[in-house]
Amino acid sequence: MYLSHFGLTEPPFKLTSHPDFFYDGAQRGATLEALLYAVTSGEGIVKVVGEVGSGKTMLCQMLIDRLPGSVDLVYLSNPAISPDDILFAIADELKLPWDTTRPIQAMKNLQACLIDKYSANRQVVVLVDEAHAMPPESLERVRLLSNLENGHHKLLQMVLFGQPELEQNLALPGMRQLRERIVHHFQLAPLARKDVADYLQFRMRAAGYKGPDNFASAAIRLIAKESEGLTRRINILADKALLAAFADGGFQVTVRHARQAIRDSGFRAVILPWGRIVWIGGSLTLGVSLGLGLQAGSSVMPASGSAPVQLTSPVEAVATTSPVPKTAVAPHTLDVPLQAATDWILNTPPDFFTIQLMSMVNSSSDQLRSTLMHLSRQLDLRQLYVLQATLQGRPSYVVYYGAYANRADALQAMMALPDSVRVGRPVLRTLGGVRRDG
Known part of the structure; x- marks a missing residue:
């Protein structure tokens, strides 16, 4: 709107990362150069920590642009997934065959691929964004992957980008072995x-x-x-x-x-309607479908192949005295155990994929309702599912979207999500992985 007024050719303060707008002052440029050296030297795990909005994504994008052509890059945008899913994601990026039921074979295939690439003078670098959201088991998988080597040379270079919570996670007693493998530390100050x-x-x-x-x-x-x-x-x-x-x-x-x-x-x-988006380490205890009375006549697809459940409006639901169907959610309460999402988790084949949109830690039913109202204006309610979780006794929720027979279809669906949803950094999950986490 104001571009011509100020004589601008494009918006100067857009939020998307663009190399032309990389500010190399305040040690940003020096950090990028040091990061490039640390990554290409291949000595071990590299860690970059900064507050929310401090410029980690821009720095990561600049690193991607500046890496030499001899580097094969694997970018994990949201690592809030199981250890096996991280392994499968890396194998998939490297075009390796893998089977969700055989993670050990996938690891062997990956090691053989890395040895071949090293022999061809190529380096594989894995960039892990939002690494503070990794569950402890997945952080341990990072350590094991970093152990892959050929003689005295690391076969896989890992770079962890995360918020200050990453430091807290790494300070846990069980993370000592991983801490000792981090050879370069970078801090992005405000x-x-x-x-x-x-x-x-x-x-x-x-x-x-x-x-x-x-x-x-x-x-x-x-x-x-x-x-x-x-x-x-x-x-x-x-x-x-x-x-x-x-x-x-x-x-x-x-x-x-x-x-x-x-x-x-x-x-x-500022309070995000879905709360702080982080990994939930607790157990998934209650399945609920997203039929929260968002609008009269809306429907929910409880499981693959099941018929949609028609929902009444909040006013109608509160006024009625009839029992709530097992596959529907009473719009005025979230305390009713539901079978819909549970059936979806249990009955969908384990090698199917779903999109984990977000996790809502310590969120109330009102926050969940607000989130679903927000999502209902952008996504198909029939493909939305919620699992309730507990974390240290606190109510939390995980929101999933759809079920897809293969990773390609799931990835295409994820890329087609509205920008306002993708900003939450959704991640692909296998239904088998979701079950294991539960």
């Missing part, structure tokens, strides 16, 4: 106030701006304070502030514009 000023102008120039610096010092101070130096927040605030300046017909972003952006963003009070 931007200092002076770096925020440089960052804002760098992004403006990268987007084609040719005028004088247009963010007032007082506005920069407010943006730096409210964003806490996190680049994602800076981008959001700066974009809104530019829009406010455009609405005023001005070219300089003032304190008033920054305050408008801050009021519109509300970072201090």
Whole structure:
């Protein structure tokens, strides 16, 4: 909307990672160079830690772009999956045959493939995004994979990108062996106030701006304070502030514009409708379908091959005195044990795939209902399923989408998800893996 007003060729503060907008100040450039050296030297596991929105995804994208052509890359966007599923995902990326019932054979096939690639002077690098979400068993699989070597050379280079919770997970007593195999550690710190000023102008120039610096010092101070130096927040605030300046017909972003952006963003009070998205390590204890009375006449597909269950509206459900069917959820309560999602888990073939959309840790029924209302406007309710979980006695939920006969179909479905859903970093799961976790 404001591009021509400011003489821009593209949005300067878009959230998607683009190499032209990589800011190499505040040690970002030096970190990238060191990371490239650490990865290509192949000495062991590399770890990159930073707060939410600190620029880990951008750094990861830059690493991908800068890796030499002799590297075969495996990118795991969400590792909140079982150890075997991580193994199968790597094997799949390397075009290796695998069978969900034979993980040992898959490991042998992978090792043989890695030896062949090493003989051909090729290196395999696995980038694990959101590594803080890995369950302990999957972290242990990372350690075992890092042990694969040929003489004195590692056959598989692992890079873990994660939030500070990754440090806490690695500090657990059972993680000592993995900690000792991490040979390079990188920390992405938030931007200092002076770096925020440089960052804002760098992004403006990268987007084609040719005028004088247009963010007032007082506005920069407010943006730096409210964003806490996190680049994602800076981008959001700066974009809104530019829009406010455009609405005023001005070219300089003032304190008033920054305050408008801050009021519109509300970072201090932000609560995602589905809670914090992390791995649930507890047991899956209760199956529920997503028929929560999101709208009158909506239907739920309880299991592959089963008929949809027609649901009444919340008002109708509360008013009725008739018992709730076993395959339906009373819209006014989440305490009714349901068979629908349980049947889906138990009766769908174990080699089928599903998409794990998110995990909702310590979430209330109201938060779940809000999440489902959000999803119902974008996805087919007949393909949505929820499993309730317990984590240290806290109610939590895992949301799945669909069942697919092969990985290719599942991957295609995942890539077709709306951007607002994909931002939660969904991940492919096998039904067998879901069962094992339960």
